[in-house]
Amino acid sequence: MDVSxxxxxxxxxxxxxxxxxxxxxxLKEGLVCRLKKSLYGLKQASRNWYFKLSQSLLSYGFKECxxxxxxxxxxxxxxxxxxxxxxxDLVIAGNDSFACAKFKEYLSNCFxxxxxxxxxxxxxLELARGSSGMFxxxxxxxxxxxxxxxxxxxxxxxxxxxxNHRLALATGPSFSDPSKYRRLVGRLIYLTITRPEIxxxxxxxxxxxxxxxxxxxxxxxxxxxxxxxxxxxxxxxxRENNLELVGFCDSDWASCPLTRRSTSGYxxxxxxxxxxxxTKKQVTxxxxxxxxxxxxxxxxxxxxxxxxxxxxxxxxxxxxxTLLYCDNQAALHLAAxxxxxxxTKHIEVDCHFIREHIQSKAISTAYVPTKQQQADIFxxxxxxxxxxxxxxxxxxxxxHSPT
Numbered sequence: 270m271d272v273s274x275x276x277x278x279x280x281x282x283x284x285x286x287x288x289x290x291x292x293x294x295x296l297k298e299g300l301v302c303r304l305k306k307s308l309y310g311l312k313q314a315s316r317n318w319y320f321k322l323s324q325s326l327l328s329y330g331f332k333e334c335x336x337x338x339x340x341x342x343x344x345x346x347x348x349x350x351x352x353x354x355x356x357x358d359l360v361i362a363g364n365d366s367f368a369c370a371k372f373k374e375y376l377s378n379c380f381x382x383x384x385x386x387x388x389x390x391x392x393x394l395e396l397a398r399g400s401s402g403m404f405x406x407x408x409x410x411x412x413x414x415x416x417x418x419x420x421x422x423x424x425x426x427x428x429x430x431x432x433n434h435r436l437a438l439a440t441g442p443s444f445s446d447p448s449k450y451r452r453l454v455g456r457l458i459y460l461t462i463t464r465p466e467i468x469x470x471x472x473x474x475x476x477x478x479x480x481x482x483x484x485x486x487x488x489x490x491x492x493x494x495x496x497x498x499x500x501x502x503x504x505x506x507x508r509e510n511n512l513e514l515v516g517f518c519d520s521d522w523a524s525c526p527l528t529r530r531s532t533s534g535y536x537x538x539x540x541x542x543x544x545x546x547x548t549k550k551q552v553t554x555x556x557x558x559x560x561x562x563x564x565x566x567x568x569x570x571x572x573x574x575x576x577x578x579x580x581x582x583x584x585x586x587x588x589x590x591t592l593l594y595c596d597n598q599a600a601l602h603l604a605a606x607x608x609x610x611x612x613t614k615h616i617e618v619d620c621h622f623i624r625e626h627i628q629s630k631a632i633s634t635a636y637v638p639t640k641q642q643q644a645d646i647f648x649x650x651x652x653x654x655x656x657x658x659x660x661x662x663x664x665x666x667x668x669h670s671p672t
Contacts, residue, residue: 270358270359270361270373270376270382270383270384270385271357271358271359271382271383271385272322272357272358272359272380272381272382272383273357273380273381273382273383274381275318275322275356275357275380276306276307276308276309276311276314276315276317276318276357277306277307277308278306278307278318278321278322278380279306279307279313279314279316279317279318279320279321280306280307280317280320280321281304281305281306281307281313281317282317283313284303285303285304285311286301286302286303286304287301287302287304287308288301288302289301289302290302315356318356318357319354322354322380323341325376325379325380326341326352329343329372329375330343330345331343331350331352332582334579334582335578335582336575336578336579336581336582337579337582339353339354339355340352340353340354340579340582341354342582342583342584343372344584345368347364347365348363348364348365348368349363349364349365349584350362350363350365350368350369350372351363351583355392358391358392359376360388360391361373393407393409393410393459394406394407394462394463395407395408395409395503400508401505401507401508401509402505402506402507402508402509402510403505403506403508404503404504404505404506404666404668405463405503405504405505405506406463406501406502406503406504407460407462407463407464407503408500408501408503410456410459410460411460411496411500411501412500414453414456414457414460414493414496415493415496415497415500418453418490418493420490420493420494420497421497423490423493423494423497424494424497425494425495425497425498426491426494426495426497426498427495427498427653427656427657428495428650428651428652428653428656428657429466429467429470429491429492429495429496429650430469430470430473430488430491430492430650431488431491431650432650432651432652433650434473434488434650435526436473436474436477436484436485436488437476437525437526437527438526438527439482439484439485440482440484441482441483441484442482442483443480443481443482443483444481444482444483444485444486447478447479447480447481450477450478450481450485450486450489451478451481453489454471454474454475454478454489457471457474457489457492458471458475460496463503463504464496464502464503464665465504465536465543465546465646465647465663465665466646466656466659466660466663466665467492467495467496468534468546468547468548468646468647469532469534469548469646469647469648469649469650470488470491470492470650471492472532472548472549472550473488473650474488474489474492476550499667499669501667501668501669502665502666502667503665503666503667503668504542504543504664504665504666505542505664505666506542507540507541507542510539510540510541510542511540512539512540512580512585513539513540513589514537514538514539514573514576514577514580514587514591515537515538515539515591515592515593515594516535516536516537516538516569516572516573516591516592516593516594517535517536517537517538517569517593517594517637517642517643517644518533518534518535518536518562518565518566518568518569518593518594518595518644519533519534519535519562519565519595519596519642519644519645519647519648520532520533520534520551520555520558520561520562520564520565520648521534521561521648521649522555522557522558522561522562523554523555523561524648524649525550528554529554530550530551530552530553530554530555531550531551531554531555531561531564531565532548532549532550532551532648532649533547533548533549533550533551533561533564533565533568533569533648534546534547534548534549534565534644534645534646534647534648535547535565535568535569535572535644535647536643536644536647536663537569537572537573537576538664539580541664542664543663543664543665544576545572545576546644546647546663547568547572547647548647548648549568551564551565557599558597559597559599559600559603560600560616562595562596562597562599562600563597563600563603563604563616563620564616564620565595565600566593566595566600566604566623566634567619567620567621567622567623569593570593570622570623570626570632573591573593573626573631573632574626574631574632576591577591577631590627590630590631590632590633591631591632591633592632592633592634592635593632593633593634593635594634594635594636594637594642594643594644595634595635595636595637596636596637596638596639596642598636601634601635601636604623604624604627604634605624605627605634643659643662643663645659646659646660646663
C-alpha cells in the first residue's frame, strides 16, 4: 500500500515558518506563513511522518521490532500480521486474509491510502510467485544499468572478475569521469540485494571511489558484461523450506597488497534460501590465517545474533543453536576453548564474544572442507567452474536459462 502525501500527516513540534507561496498576497508587508504540518524538504519531515505512522500502528496493536525499526508485527491468537515500512510504502503480509482486509480499512481511515494489490514490484525488486515458491530478481534495474552505460549489446562474460586481478596495484591514466564511476558502483551495490555472486567484485570496485583509474572502469565493465549474460538471474525462496538458520564464514588472509589486511565473507541461509551475505575488509592486520578466520567468525556471529532476534520478531523460534561453518580447524579450536593463549592476547576483545554465544548455545561451530565452503565466493575472485558451482549452492538461479 502507498500513502498519499505522507509527509503532510506529520505533526510539527517546532515553530517553522516559510515565505508566502507564489499566487498569494499577504495582508500586510513582511508577513510569513507558519507551518502546521511537515513539508517535503524539511529535515525533520521523515522523522515526523514515521512517528505519526508508528503511533497509528501501535494503537492498532502492532509491536515495533527492536531488531529492525521498520518492521511492525501483530499477533492475536492464530492471526499474525507483519508490516514492512519504507517511507510511505507499506508491505503487508499475514496468514489471515480477513485480518489483512480489516487492517487495510483501518489504515484507509487514518490516511489517504492507495492499495496496489499483490506485491510484484517494490523499490526495484521484482517478485514472482509460483507453485514452488517465490522468485526475486532485479531484471529491469539490471537492464537500466546496462543501457545507461551503453552495454546492452556487449559481449557477455561467464564470471564477473578476473582471478588475481591486482586492481589495488593498478597504474595508468585516471578515469575521465569519476562521478560516473561512483554512480555505477552505487547502483551495483544495490544490485547485490538479489545478486550475491557479484558481492566480492563490487566490494573491490568500491575501494577506488575517490580516484578511479581507467583500469578500474574496465573492471566495472567486466561486471556489466557478466550481468549481460543473465540479467534476469535472482534468488529463489522455496515454498517447501525448513526454517533452520545456517551460516558460512571464510576469509582470505592478507589479500590486500597495500595494507596486507584480510578479507572476511559470510553467508546466512534460512533453509535453502540465502537471507544475508557480506564481504568486508578486516580493520586490522592478522598475523596468521587462523587469526583472520577467527575474526571472520566474529563478524558472522554478530549477523547470526541479529538474525535470530529478527526471526523471533516474526515468530520463528530458533530453539537449537545456529550452526556456523568454518574451514579452518585452528580458528574453530580457538572459538571453542576460552583459554588464555600467549599467541592470541593481541586479538581484540570484541572478537572473543563468539565464545560466549557458543557457551550460551546460541551458536555452534562445525568444520566444512574448503571445496564445500559456500562463503568462499565472498572472499576472492574465482574461475569459471568453481564460480558457477558455488553460485548454484547460494540459491541463485536464472529461470530464463535453457534446461
